[in-house]
Amino acid sequence: MKAVYNDVVLAESDKTVYIEGNQYFPSESINNEFFKPNDQHTTCFWKGEANYYDVEAGGKSEKGAAWYYPSPPQSAIDQVKTNFAGYVAFYPSVTIG
Numbered sequence: 001m002k003a004v005y006n007d008v009v010l011a012e013s014d015k016t017v018y019i020e021g022n023q024y025f026p027s028e029s030i031n032n033e034f035f036k037p038n039d040q041h042t043t044c045f046w047k048g049e050a051n052y053y054d055v056e057a058g059g060k061s062e063k064g065a066a067w068y069y070p071s072p073p074q075s076a077i078d079q080v081k082t083n084f085a086g087y088v089a090f091y092p093s094v095t096i097g
Contacts, residue, residue: 001025003088004095005065006058010034017082019047023096024087027068035088040064047076055094065091 003011013029040052047069055065068088077083
């Protein structure tokens with residue numbers, strides 16, 4: 001599975017986790033040079049607080065295009081059957097395939 005933005009591979013892994021319509025990539029599979037942490041946070045009632053990255057690749061950037069849950073509650077981990085802490089998901093501007 002690959003995450004591509006502006007013809008640049010942001011992440012690649014065969015160990016993604018599918019949660020609520022999104023592929024989550026293990027943190028070690030992302031190409032860190034294309035990600036910049038930002039101050040945005042949201043809260044999911046069952047996955048906890050999400051942190052966001054801005055994505056910059058191939059001369060384009062998009063604020064908050066990627067997110068991850070640094071500390072999902074154990075109940076969410078149990079439901080997904082994988083500890084997805086730190087796994088990164090993407091908004092539709094990033095092509096997953």
